[in-house]
Amino acid sequence: MSIVLTDLVKRYAGEAVVDNVSLEVRDGEFFVLLGESGSGKSTILRMIAGLAVPDEGSIVLNGRDVTRLPPQNRNTGFVFQNYSLFRHMTVAENVEFGLRVHKVPRAERAAKRDDLLALVGLAGFGRRYPRQLSGGQQQRVAVARALAFSPSVLLLDEPFGALDVKIRGQLRRALRRIQKSMKITTILVTHDQEEAFELADRIGVIERGHLLEVAAPAELYRAPKSELVASFVGDANLVATPSAGGKISIGELEIPLPDEAGARERAGSWAVLFRPEDLVAAASREALAAPVLGEGTVEDIREKGASRQLLVRLDPLTGVWPLKREYGEAGLALLVLLPSEREASVPAIGQKTWVGARDYHLLPRLPWRLLLLVDDTARSAYAAALCEKVAVTAGARLTVLGGAGQETSPPVVKLRESLPASDLRISLAEGGLTQRALAELERVGYDLVFLPGAFGSEQERLRGGRKGKADERVESGEIAVQCPVPMLVAQGEPRETRRVLLCTAAGEPGKLDVLLGAQLARSLGARVTLLHVEHADPRWGPPPEEGPGETTATRRARAWIERHLEQGLRTLRGQGVVAESRIRYGEPLSEILAEVTEGDHDMIVVGAHRERTYLDAPERDLVAGLVHRADRPVLIVKGKVER
Amino acid sequence: MSAARPRRAEPLRRPWGLWGLRGAVLTYLALMIAVPLLAVIERGFSAGLRAFWRELANPIAFDALKLTVAAAAITAAVNLVLGTLTAYVLARYRFPGRGVFDSLVDMPFAIPTLVTGVMLVVLYGPSGALGSWFHAKGISIIFARPGIVLALLFVTYPFVIRSVQPVLLEAERYEEEAAFTLGANRWTNFRRIVLPAILPAAGSGALLSFARALGEFGSIVVVAGNIPRRTLTSPVYVFGEVEAHNERGASAMSVVLLALSFGLLLLLDWRQRRRAEVLGG
Amino acid sequence: MAETARSLDGEVASGIAETGAEGRARPRPGEWVVVGIALAYAILLLFAPLAALARGALSRGVRAFFDALSTPDALSAIKLTFLLALGATAINTVFGVAAAWLLVRDRRFPGRRFVNGMVDLPFAVSPVIAGFMLIVLFGRTGWLAPLARAAGVKVLFAFPGMLIATTFISLPFVIREIMPLLGEIGEEEENAAYTLGAGRWRAFWSVTLPGIRSGLEYGVLLTFARAVGEVGAVLVVSGSIVGLTETATLFIFRALDERNAVAGYAMAMLLALSSFVLLTAMEWIRRRARSR
CATH class of the missing domain: 3.40.50.300 (P-loop containing nucleotide triphosphate hydrolases)
Structure with a gap:
C-alpha cells in the first residue's frame, strides 16, 4: 500500500x-x-x-x-x-x-x-x-x-x-x-x-x-x-417501491430480493436504479423485448450522436415513486437511451410509448432516522404510538430519549416489542432531557422528531397540579426553537390517523411540507386534504364566488390558487397518496381550525417558514397558534427534507 | 476537548523560527511605534488634566492649533477640487506632455519638504520672481498665511490624484460610453456618471491630505515665518516648545495632533472597509 | 521619460482614433480649458518653484554651486544624510519584509489586525512629534534612558537618535508596498516549493522574494527618499551640531538662518536632483512591473 x-x-x-x-x-x-x-x-x-x-x-x-x-x-x-x-x-x-x-x-x-x-x-x-x-x-x-x-x-x-x-x-x-x-x-x-x-x-x-x-x-x-x-455518477433513474413477498414489482418487472434481506423487507427500504441504457422504448408492448414498466409520453428527445436520449413520463404506477422528486409532477419521468439507427422507429415528442427494463440494479436505502422524546405525560404515549407506526411501516431507525424512570413505562415497553433491536436505540437518563435532546439533534441528522405536546390548556394543567422533575419533562417549546428538522408534536386525544390536513395557508405553497406530509401519510396509511386558506378580511364582504360577479383580480387569484393546489395534488398522487384539495376564505388560523373540525382530520401538517419556531407566542405566529389551539397532532415542517 | 489537541493548521516544523520572527517583528514595531507614542501621551497627561488644558489654553498654542486646522481644511478642499480635476484630465485626455506630467505628479513625495519650502521662498519670496510682483501689489505670500497654504498644497498635491486615478482608469468606461450613447453630453456625463463613482476615492484622498497637512513641518518652518499668533502652526509650535525645554507644552500639543491624526486614520480605515463591503458584497 | 511618454501616446494613437486602448481622447476645444487649468495649477505650484530654485542655485555660476557643496560642513552633512538614509532603509527593509510576511501569511500572528493598523501610524504622526517622542523617551526621566545609559550609548543629539527618528518616519513604506503583492501572488507557489523539498528559508529566497521584487524595490526607494528628505524629526533629536549631527536638510536650515543663500540653495538643489533620480527609478520600476 x-x-x-x-x-x-x-x-x-x-x-x-x-x-x-x-x-x-x-x-x-x-x-x-x-x-x-x-x-x-x-x-x-x-x-x-x-x-x-x-x-x-x-x-x-x-x-x-x-x-x-x-x-x-x-x-x-x-x-x-x-x-x-x-x-x-x-x-x-x-x-x-x-x-x-x-x-x-x-x-x-x-x-x-x-x-x-x-x-x-x-x-x-x-x-x-x-x-x-x-x-x-x-x-x-x-x-x-x-x-x-x-x-x-x-x-x-x-x-x-x-x-x-x-x-x-x-x-x-x-x-x-x-x-x-x-x-x-x-x-x-x-x-x-x-x-x-x-x-x-x-x-x-x-x-x-x-x-x-x-x-x-x-x-x-x-x-x-x-x-x-448512483445519482452522482452518470444519469440515473431511481425509483422506490415497497416490497411484498420477497420481491419488488414495478409494472411487470419483478425483482427478487436477495436472501439475506429478509429482515429489511419493509416499505421504502429498497431503491431500484435503471441506467438510461437499461431501458428500452417501443411503440407497442409486444415490440419490447423486456419486462414492461408501463406506458408513457415522450417529453423530450436529445440527440447524442451514437445514441438518442428520450425523456418519457410514465403514467403513475401505484406504489412506485421516483426518488428525485419534482414538485408538481405526476408519474415517473424516465431517461431512456436508445441507439441511433438509420431507420428510426423512435416516437416523436408528445407521442405515447411503452417502456421496458432490460436490466436494473437494486440498492438498499438508508432508513429514516427518527427521534422520539418521552416523559411521564400522557401525550408521550400518543407520540410513541404515532412514532411506532411510522417506524414499523417505513422501516425506520428510531432513537428514544427519556427520563431515567421511563424504563418500564408502557410506550417504551411497547416499542421494544414491535421494533427489531437493531433499529432501536433507547437512552434513558437522569435529568436534563431538553439539553440532551438538543445535543442529540446537533450530533445526528434526524429526519423527523416526535415530541409530546404540552401547550395551551395542557400546559396550564401541567403547571397547576403535576409533580415530577421539571428537567425530566420534554420542553417542546424550547426544543422547537432550535430544532433544525421537521417535528411532530403529539397532542389531543389519541386517535387513529385516517385523515391528514395539509395546510399551505402561509404564503407560498410549501413544497417541503407537501412532500414530507405525503411520506408521513403514506406510512400512516392516511388520506390527505390539501388546504389553501386565502386570507380575506371579513370587512371586504363575502368571499369571491365563481360566476359573473367575480372580478378579474379575484378570478386571477383563484386561478393561481387552483393551479398551485393542482400541482400539490399531482405531487401527492405521484407519491402514492390519495389526496383532495380545499380552498377556504378568511383568517388562516380560524379557517384551519374550522376545517379540522368539519373535515374530522386527525393530524395537521404545516410549514414553518422561519428559521426559529417560537411555539410560545401563539398570538404572533400561525404555527404556534395551531399548536396551542388545535387538539390534534401537528407536524411542523422546517428545514430541508432530504429524502 | 479530546486528548488529541488539534494541531497547528500550518505546516510548520520549526515553530521556534516562527516565534522568533514574530517576536522580532513585534519588538520592532513596539519599540519603534507603540512605546514612543505611549511615552508622549503619558508625558502630556503626567501633570494631570488641568495642566494639560492650561497648556492648550495658552493663546499662542490655541491660535497655532486653529491656524493649523484651518490651513489643513483649506488645503483639503482645494485638493478635492483641483486634484479630482487633474486626475480626470490625466486619465481621460490625450495631450502633449501627458506622460511626463503623470510621472511628475509624485514629485512632492520625493522632494524633501524643506527643499519645497526653499523653492517656494525663492519663487514667491519678497525678492523672488513672482513674489516681487505680488509684493509690489501689497500681497505678501511668504512669511504669511498664504505661504502656509501654498506649502501644504505642494506637499499634498499627489494624494487626491493618486486616489482617484486608479478608480477612473479601472472603472466605468462602459457606463460612460453607455451614457454617451444615451445622448448625454460630457458635462452631464461627468456629473451623473463619473463624479459619483470617484467621489469616495476623492474624499479619501482629501482626508489623507488633511492628515498630512496637520503634521507638516519641513516646508512650513521655512515658508511661514513662524510669528506667534499669526503664522505659527502646531508642529512648529511643538518644535519651539521642545527647543525651549517646555516638554509639557510640547506634549500637550502633540497629544492633540496625535488624537486628530488617529481619528482621521480610523475614519479612513472605516470608510475603506465599508466600501470594500459594498463593492465586495 | 519623454521618450516613454511619446511611445505611450503613440500606442494610444495607433489604437482607436477617438478613444484609445487606454481610453484617452484628445480634448475638444471647450475641454482644453479643463486641461489648461490642471496644467496651469501644476506649473504654478510644482514646476515654477523648481525652476526658480535651479535659477537661484546657479545664479552665481556653476562654480559657486559646486564650491558651496564642497565645504567640509556640506560634505559631512551629505555623508551623514547618506548614512542615515542607508541605515534606516536597511532596518526598515529587513523588518518590513518580515512584518509584511507575517501580516499576510501568518494567520495566527497575535493581534494581527491591531498591528496592521499600527503600521500606518508613522504616516499620521507629525515628524516633529516623532522626534519629540525620542526626546521624551531618552531624556533625563525617559523610560528608556536607563537602558541607553547602561548600554553606554548616547542616543539624543547623536547618530543613534537620528537613526531611530529617520527609521520611524520611513517605516511603513516597505510594508505597505509589499503586502498587496504578497497577497496577490498567494501561497500556492510557496506550497509548491515546500512539496518539492524546499525549506521555509529556501522557499522565501527563491520563490517569495522574486515574486515581490518590484514592490520591494519601490518600497526601498520610497524609504530612502523619505529618509534623505527628513527634517522635522531629525531637527528635534540631533541638536544640529555642525559637522557632527548636521544632515543635508539641517545644513539648508542653518544656511537659510545665516542668510547664506547660495549654500542653502545649492544643497536644496542637490537634494531635489537626488529625488529626481529616485523618482525616475521608481517610475522605471513601475513601468517594468506593469509590462509583466
Whole structure:
C-alpha cells in the first residue's frame, strides 16, 4: 500500500470538512477522488502532501507515518490547480527546482530535466518563462516539475480544471501514459466524472467530507452501493417501491430480493436504479423485448450522436415513486437511451410509448432516522404510538430519549416489542432531557422528531397540579426553537390517523411540507386534504364566488390558487397518496381550525417558514397558534427534507 | 476537548523560527511605534488634566492649533477640487506632455519638504520672481498665511490624484460610453456618471491630505515665518516648545495632533472597509 | 521619460482614433480649458518653484554651486544624510519584509489586525512629534534612558537618535508596498516549493522574494527618499551640531538662518536632483512591473 489514510478528520471553524476518511491506495494505482467543489477532496490531498495538518487520524506513505512531517520531508509530487509555476524562473529552472533543493549535481539535473520535458512533450521549451506558455503547456511543466525528484506519490488537485475541453482530453491521455510508464502511485482530485472515469483505476466518491464509496469505475456505475453515488455518477433513474413477498414489482418487472434481506423487507427500504441504457422504448408492448414498466409520453428527445436520449413520463404506477422528486409532477419521468439507427422507429415528442427494463440494479436505502422524546405525560404515549407506526411501516431507525424512570413505562415497553433491536436505540437518563435532546439533534441528522405536546390548556394543567422533575419533562417549546428538522408534536386525544390536513395557508405553497406530509401519510396509511386558506378580511364582504360577479383580480387569484393546489395534488398522487384539495376564505388560523373540525382530520401538517419556531407566542405566529389551539397532532415542517 | 489537541493548521516544523520572527517583528514595531507614542501621551497627561488644558489654553498654542486646522481644511478642499480635476484630465485626455506630467505628479513625495519650502521662498519670496510682483501689489505670500497654504498644497498635491486615478482608469468606461450613447453630453456625463463613482476615492484622498497637512513641518518652518499668533502652526509650535525645554507644552500639543491624526486614520480605515463591503458584497 | 511618454501616446494613437486602448481622447476645444487649468495649477505650484530654485542655485555660476557643496560642513552633512538614509532603509527593509510576511501569511500572528493598523501610524504622526517622542523617551526621566545609559550609548543629539527618528518616519513604506503583492501572488507557489523539498528559508529566497521584487524595490526607494528628505524629526533629536549631527536638510536650515543663500540653495538643489533620480527609478520600476 502506497498511501494509507486512517480516520482523517479536518475541521475549519469547528465544521468538519473532512470527516473520518479512511482509504488505501495500492502501489502504482491511479486513484481519483471525485466530488463536488467544497466536498473536502482537495483538503484530503493537501493533508497527504502536508500542506494542511489533519485534526485527527494518520497518513502513512509507503509504510512511513508522515502525519506530523512537514511537506518538505514527504517527497510527494503535487500539481496545483492554477499550475503555481515559479513565474520568475524559466521552465528548465522550474523543473530543476526540486533537484537543486536536493543538491543533485548539475549534469544529472540537466539530464533529468531534459528527460522530463521530453516526457511531457515540451522538449526545447526549457528557456521560456511560464507566462510565454499556454495553460496546457504550463500544466505539463507543473507535472514535470512534480515528477523531477522521483516522488513516492503524485498528487494532482483539479489539474485540468482551468483548461478548455480539447486540451483537457489531450492532457488526460498524456497523464495516463506517463503514470503507467512510471508506475507512480497517483491520486487525482476532480469534480469531472468523465475525467474520473477515463483516468481512474479506482474512484472514491466524496461528499460533504464523507468518503461514500470506493470502487472501480465500471462497478461504481453499474452497481453503486448508495443512492447518492448512483445519482452522482452518470444519469440515473431511481425509483422506490415497497416490497411484498420477497420481491419488488414495478409494472411487470419483478425483482427478487436477495436472501439475506429478509429482515429489511419493509416499505421504502429498497431503491431500484435503471441506467438510461437499461431501458428500452417501443411503440407497442409486444415490440419490447423486456419486462414492461408501463406506458408513457415522450417529453423530450436529445440527440447524442451514437445514441438518442428520450425523456418519457410514465403514467403513475401505484406504489412506485421516483426518488428525485419534482414538485408538481405526476408519474415517473424516465431517461431512456436508445441507439441511433438509420431507420428510426423512435416516437416523436408528445407521442405515447411503452417502456421496458432490460436490466436494473437494486440498492438498499438508508432508513429514516427518527427521534422520539418521552416523559411521564400522557401525550408521550400518543407520540410513541404515532412514532411506532411510522417506524414499523417505513422501516425506520428510531432513537428514544427519556427520563431515567421511563424504563418500564408502557410506550417504551411497547416499542421494544414491535421494533427489531437493531433499529432501536433507547437512552434513558437522569435529568436534563431538553439539553440532551438538543445535543442529540446537533450530533445526528434526524429526519423527523416526535415530541409530546404540552401547550395551551395542557400546559396550564401541567403547571397547576403535576409533580415530577421539571428537567425530566420534554420542553417542546424550547426544543422547537432550535430544532433544525421537521417535528411532530403529539397532542389531543389519541386517535387513529385516517385523515391528514395539509395546510399551505402561509404564503407560498410549501413544497417541503407537501412532500414530507405525503411520506408521513403514506406510512400512516392516511388520506390527505390539501388546504389553501386565502386570507380575506371579513370587512371586504363575502368571499369571491365563481360566476359573473367575480372580478378579474379575484378570478386571477383563484386561478393561481387552483393551479398551485393542482400541482400539490399531482405531487401527492405521484407519491402514492390519495389526496383532495380545499380552498377556504378568511383568517388562516380560524379557517384551519374550522376545517379540522368539519373535515374530522386527525393530524395537521404545516410549514414553518422561519428559521426559529417560537411555539410560545401563539398570538404572533400561525404555527404556534395551531399548536396551542388545535387538539390534534401537528407536524411542523422546517428545514430541508432530504429524502 | 479530546486528548488529541488539534494541531497547528500550518505546516510548520520549526515553530521556534516562527516565534522568533514574530517576536522580532513585534519588538520592532513596539519599540519603534507603540512605546514612543505611549511615552508622549503619558508625558502630556503626567501633570494631570488641568495642566494639560492650561497648556492648550495658552493663546499662542490655541491660535497655532486653529491656524493649523484651518490651513489643513483649506488645503483639503482645494485638493478635492483641483486634484479630482487633474486626475480626470490625466486619465481621460490625450495631450502633449501627458506622460511626463503623470510621472511628475509624485514629485512632492520625493522632494524633501524643506527643499519645497526653499523653492517656494525663492519663487514667491519678497525678492523672488513672482513674489516681487505680488509684493509690489501689497500681497505678501511668504512669511504669511498664504505661504502656509501654498506649502501644504505642494506637499499634498499627489494624494487626491493618486486616489482617484486608479478608480477612473479601472472603472466605468462602459457606463460612460453607455451614457454617451444615451445622448448625454460630457458635462452631464461627468456629473451623473463619473463624479459619483470617484467621489469616495476623492474624499479619501482629501482626508489623507488633511492628515498630512496637520503634521507638516519641513516646508512650513521655512515658508511661514513662524510669528506667534499669526503664522505659527502646531508642529512648529511643538518644535519651539521642545527647543525651549517646555516638554509639557510640547506634549500637550502633540497629544492633540496625535488624537486628530488617529481619528482621521480610523475614519479612513472605516470608510475603506465599508466600501470594500459594498463593492465586495 | 519623454521618450516613454511619446511611445505611450503613440500606442494610444495607433489604437482607436477617438478613444484609445487606454481610453484617452484628445480634448475638444471647450475641454482644453479643463486641461489648461490642471496644467496651469501644476506649473504654478510644482514646476515654477523648481525652476526658480535651479535659477537661484546657479545664479552665481556653476562654480559657486559646486564650491558651496564642497565645504567640509556640506560634505559631512551629505555623508551623514547618506548614512542615515542607508541605515534606516536597511532596518526598515529587513523588518518590513518580515512584518509584511507575517501580516499576510501568518494567520495566527497575535493581534494581527491591531498591528496592521499600527503600521500606518508613522504616516499620521507629525515628524516633529516623532522626534519629540525620542526626546521624551531618552531624556533625563525617559523610560528608556536607563537602558541607553547602561548600554553606554548616547542616543539624543547623536547618530543613534537620528537613526531611530529617520527609521520611524520611513517605516511603513516597505510594508505597505509589499503586502498587496504578497497577497496577490498567494501561497500556492510557496506550497509548491515546500512539496518539492524546499525549506521555509529556501522557499522565501527563491520563490517569495522574486515574486515581490518590484514592490520591494519601490518600497526601498520610497524609504530612502523619505529618509534623505527628513527634517522635522531629525531637527528635534540631533541638536544640529555642525559637522557632527548636521544632515543635508539641517545644513539648508542653518544656511537659510545665516542668510547664506547660495549654500542653502545649492544643497536644496542637490537634494531635489537626488529625488529626481529616485523618482525616475521608481517610475522605471513601475513601468517594468506593469509590462509583466
